[in-house]
Amino acid sequence: MMGSSIKQLLLAFALIISTVSGVFAQEHTLDGQETKHEQEKGFNVGDMIKHHIRDDRGWEFAHGITLPLPVILYSKDRGLEVFSSSHLNHGAIYEGYKSEHGHIHRVDAAGKPDENVHVYDFSITKNVASLILSALILFFVFTSVAKGYDKNKGKAPSGLQSFLEPIVMFVRDEIAKPNLGPKYATYLPYLLTLFFFILVNNLLGLLPGGANLTGNIAVTMVLAVITFFVTSFSGNKHYWMHLVKPTGVPVALLPIMIPVEIVGLFMKPLSLMIRLFANITAGHIIILSLLALIFIAGQAGAGTGYGVSLIVVPFTLFMNLIELLVAFLQAFIFTLLTSMYIGSAIEEHHEADHGIGYEGPGVEIG
Amino acid sequence: MDLLIPDLGLLFWQIIIFGGLFFILRKFAWGPITQSLKEREDNIQGALDLAEKTRGEMAKLKSENEQILAQARNERDVMLRGAKETADKMVADARDRANIEGQRMLEQAREAMQNERQALVAQMKKEVVNLSIEVAEKVLRRELNDKASQEKLVQDLVATSHLN
Incomplete structure (x- = not known):
């Protein structure tokens, strides 16, 4: 109960402040070395946005308030x-x-x-600092939840525990179990870590001054590569045989199909990497672009700037809500696809289906 | 730190921190949490199963009780009927026996009275005979004072008694 109300407050706070904080978002770029140059030439939207979605050496909470790292x-x-x-x-x-x-x-x-x-x-850049922060948040939140299970043994869950339990059960029952079958318990810790890591970092990225961690290609790359390794190391004989001898494919097509299968092997983690990176980065760019409209209009006169902000701010608020949805959605999709890839690697095939009526372990999303 | 080129430092820290987070959470969070969830689910399932089983047993017990009750009622009826029959029979028997006894007693009384009467009659006969003999004696004693009369009497008696 406490946990959920705090969370609600936090989200409301994040939405309001991140909308307002755009007002302070000015053309202070990486290391600040270009600031002077830009101020002469006026407001540069591209640089402002780049600055916000890229990594930084210090953590700038608002203009002029920077935590050196x-x-x-x-x-x-x-x-x-x-x-x-x-x-x-x-x-x-x-x-x-x-x-x-x-x-x-x-x-x-x-x-x-x-x-x-x-x-x-x-x-330790801004992204690394945010990464450490998110790891600490996850560690303290989930060890306290785990303690809750010890404390409330045989009783109803309470507090943070009852807030997060449905999500944990969702990952287990809707993502892991349907795709991984009876061996789901082996992969569940990885899926849970992945889901909550992406979710927490998506949400932290929405906070004003927050780092765009899940919108960073290095981060999504590591996650995708781990998924690739997990999939490859759990792949059974059928999974690997499928690469060189796809079921139900005429021999004449094999020279085409085998490269396609092999490319597909690497395309899966690649798509995971790019999907998360692009979704989160794009969301940040949209919000920043919308807010930049105010400053562009502001150059034509302060009145125009205020006038445009009347339209832009509600729309940005709306986009922020969408981003909130995307934060959950992308965490879900990344985890779901990971479990589907692992599921396809460990799936036991008892008979050849020749690709007919085969519906895969789940529904492809994203 | 261009947008599409992964940064070495971040790659390094991401691998270290995410990896560390995974192992720590697996040991201290996901393990206990999934274990507890499973335990609780098993508990709930067990409780539900037990309730279902108990309900079945209750129903069985109830039907058994009803059966026992019906049987008891039946037995009671049978017993009541039997008791009534026995009672009726006993009454009838008693009546019969009383009748027979009464008949027998009447018979006895009648027999006793008969005997009494016969004894009485015999007694009376004897008395009458004795009396008659006494009277006759007295009469004879007086009549046979003389020798002639005695003779005459003997004569008469002999005459009347036909000795053939």
Whole structure:
């Protein structure tokens, strides 16, 4: 009861503030080095949006309020180096490092990039910080839920536990069980982690100042690659045989079908990766573009800006609600497709169906 | 950090943190949660099954009770009927026996009276004979005072008694 009301408050807060926060969203780009240049040329929508959907060295909650995050670098000659990201603000050179367009280079005394030294960047960026935050949230929420089961043993669930239990059961009964069959319990922890990780990060991304973590290709790539490995390692004989000898395919078609099957193998995780990345990023771009309309109109005069905002703000609110839906939907789809891919890899075939009347383990979505 | 090129640092941290999160949650959250959910479901299913079974048993018990009741009622009826019959029979028997006894007693009384009367008659006969003999004696004693009369009497007696 407590948990759900807090959650509601949080969502309402997120919706209102993220709409308003757009007002403060200005042309402060990565590392701030281009700010001055842009201010001269006026409001640049593209840069503003790019800044918001990309990673950043510090965590900017509002214009001018930035939490510096640690920069962690590894280079062969100097080893591991850690310092605050505030040293690199506005294109400053620190310890021979300069951050340009998000990439850190070694520079010589004259400020020229040193191409000979390769710098590996393991910095805690805004996305990594958000990732750690979401991991902590998930850890504390679900260990407390698990404690709730211990505490309320033999009793009705309470609090956060009763809020999350239907979702856990939904993942188990609607995603895992129908697609994975009797062996679902092996994969359930992965599916649950995946679902709640994507969901929490989608929702965190909707918060004002939140990082666009699930809209980052590196994050979705890791998730998709894990799914690919899980699928491949659980694949039974039939799954692999299907690649080279698809059932019910005439021999003449095999030269075409075998490459298609092999491409399909990699296309599945690739589609997972791009679907989540594109959906979340697109949602952020739409909201930011809508809000940018106010500032574009504002350049024609303050009155026009306020006038346009009367139309744009309700519409942005509406888009935010849609994004809230998408946050759940994409978490669901990613998990569902993962379970379907694993399901198709572990499925036992007792007889050849020749592709007739075969309806797959579930319905393809997305 | 371009939009479509995965960033090495983020890849690294994502693998580490997501992997760590998965193992930690699997051990400390998903394990206990799914276990408890399963236990609770089994509990509920067990309770439902038990209720169903109990309901069946109750129905069976009820029908058995009714059967027993009906049987008891039947037995009671049979017993009542039997008792009534026995009672009737006993009454009839008693009546019969009483009748017979009464008849027998009457018979006895009649017999006793008969005997009494006969005894009485015999007694009376004897008395009458004795009296008559006494009277006769007295009369004879007086009549046979003399020798002649005695002779005469003997003569008469002999005359009257035909000795053949």
